[in-house]
Amino acid sequence: MMSSRASARFEAIQAVDPEIYPIMQAEVRRQQSTLELIASENHVSPAVLEALGSVFTNKYAEGYPGKRYYGGCQNMDGVEDLARARAKQLFHSDHVNVQPHSGTQANAAVYLAVLQPADTILSLSLAHGGHLSHGLKVNISGLLYNVVPYEVDRANEQINMAEVRRLARAHKPKLILSGASAYPRTLDFEGFSEIAHEVGGLHMADIAHIAGLVATGLHPSPIPNADFVTTTTHKTLRGPRGGMIMCKEAHAKLLDSRVFPGSQGGPLMHCIAAKAVAFAEALKPEFKAYQQQILKNAQALAEALVAKGNRLVSGGTDNHLMLLDLRPAYPDVTGKQAEDWLGLAGIVVNKNMIPWDERKPTQTSGLRLGTPALTTRGLKEPEMRAIAGLIDRVLRAQGEPKVIEAAAAEVHSLCEQFPL
Ligand SMILES: *Cc1c(COP(=O)(O)O)cnc(C)c1O
Helix, strand or coil, X not given: CCHHHHHHHCHHHHHHCCCXXXXXXXXXXXXXXXXXXXXXXXXXXHHHHHHHCCHHHHCCCCXXXXXXXXXXXXXXXXXXXXXXXXXXXXXXXXXXXXXCCCHHHHHHHHHHHHCCCCCEEEEECHHHCCCHHHCCCCCHHHHHXXXXXXXXXXXXXXXXXXXXXXXXXXXXXXXXEECCCCCCCCCCHHHHHHHHHHCCCEEEEECCCCHHHHHCCCCCCCCCCXXXXXXXXXXXXXXXXXXXXXXXXXXXXHHHHHHCCCCCCCCCHHHHHHHHHHHHHHCCHHHHHHHHHHHHHHHHHHHHHHHCCCEEHHHCCCXXXXXXXXXXXXXXXXXXXXXXXXXXXXXXXXEECCCCCCCCCCCCCEEEEECHHHHHCCCCHHHHHHHHHHHHHHHHCCCCHHHHHHHHHHHHHHHHHCCC
């Protein structure tokens, strides 16, 4: 079904690289024939893919529009100006830098702009949903800076702003980070800004996961209050892999210099062209309807899982993702086993630590499930309920091959019904 389009797309590769060609084809088939529930992934549009595969990859464009270090940059300026203007319109921000190669690069550039080595960062503990670029010991954030983590509250597994304020007063961080990779609840960005400014620090909101929800008004925006807002462009925003930084005009010049030449050389102009295309898509009314459906699908999936006797961390979700605590319904099943068994059935998920997890990070007691990719594919609430049923059957049967086989058949028919 897909093969004629796919092989048309890879004709040149087929001709020159017989080793890569079958792998590319296999990946197209894998994406077609599996259900993608990894919360950080999505399926981009053909227009975004076309921009990524364009001759913009050939060009060096160090510098910024109007101030390049190479000749021949008039079309580079054209796309970068459009990407910046569209991002500003989408998020209502003063200043945008669309050059960071990734979310982690975006965060590093902000750190370089406002911190000295050994300065203090206050950020969500990685074990409680934070991101590696917010202070993992072996990431640039943990290597260069003094990281003080805040955790979720034991009682409701949500961030407790009074505790954040207590830690901020005690440690006087120069930078407070909000934002997460595995946190299913609404973030109080205004509260974070208030606390940061109260202790003489700055607030950086990292909206990598929820950017699409923020852009469409379905999650409160940090833009009015935060000093810096970083994001990826490839998660709910459904653009190419990459990063972006927004800030107040007062920080613009310093920030830009910390992206280039501070931490990067030439920008990935094909990615920036694709970001511009994705932002145009995100400005359309259909994109808001898409984000609304992501939320409806997450609610439907969460409710159906709970109806099967499952426990979700914090009791549910306000956004596009949820953390399933495997222990109550499937006490002997680890996150690793669950990921493997569901993978065999064609349901792609990732194991995830839950707060105060007693299992090792390589095993875990949780699964992180998200609905952005399935929603792009057109699946709605009835399919979410069906998928919750499949997940429950596979885990309850502890990976029994016959049960996996039966689930795989149902996954196959869903994939046929909702082609990419
Ligand atoms: C995904 C993510 C990032 C960074 O992503 P890259 O993989 O570096 O593009 C940064 N912050 C948070 C909160 C994330 O979830």
